[in-house]
């Protein structure tokens with residue numbers, strides 16, 4: 001039974017079979033049974049992650065999913081297809097999906113429902129842009145994004161949700177949010193979830209998490225783990241973050 005905080009790697013559009021093999025082998029060899037780790041890899045490498053991580057406690061998942069179950073949606077991958085061969089989780093509503101591919105709150109909510117209905121864990125990202133923060137709209141934006149999901153999904157899906165607070169300006173920028181800001185937003189999200197009757201949800205922070213700041217960020221109240229982009233591509237960094245996540 002994992003006791004550590006939940007650390008999820010988002011490989012984004014990176015990797016190849018050879019690089020992945022080395023990274024996955026290092027994670028498998030050096031993680032501890034009580035670590036709670038997962039990697040979200042590009043679709044073509046899901047089977048590689050499945051095979052390489054067999055016999056370990058490291059989960060593996062996707063970075064996106066179709067909101068549709070089946071049909072004429074060329075290029076899409078359904079949640080049932082992911083679940084078919086054991087995929088455990090999928091990120092939905094990453095800010096790059098929202099900003100580059102036009103995913104709105106309603107689409108993200110439908111994707112979260114599709115992931116949970118297939119028996120997997122939806123990792124739902126919320127977060128404000130720099131302009132929104134500067135206009136003082138952070139609370140409004142993240143509560144709107146979470147509210148859209150809570151309004152749409154089933155009671156069972158609510159129990160499965162993982163929420164990742166990822167301020168858009170902190171993603172890939174090398175500049176993580178301050179401990180005060182993370183604390184404030186996580187407390188607000190926790191309150192919103194509890195008001196909706198949802199308890200025990202894991203709240204992850206994401207945005208320039210690395211080995212050197214993971215300890216401080218993971219120590220903040222209501223931070224139950226981290227969603228890690230760039231640093232998850234380096235096995236040493238990711239394992240050091242995993243170490244900081246041990247409680």
Ligand code: PEP
Nearest residue numbers: 171172206207208229230
């Ligand atoms: C992400 O892509 O979800 C992310 C948090 O990226 P990074 O850790 O590189 O900021």
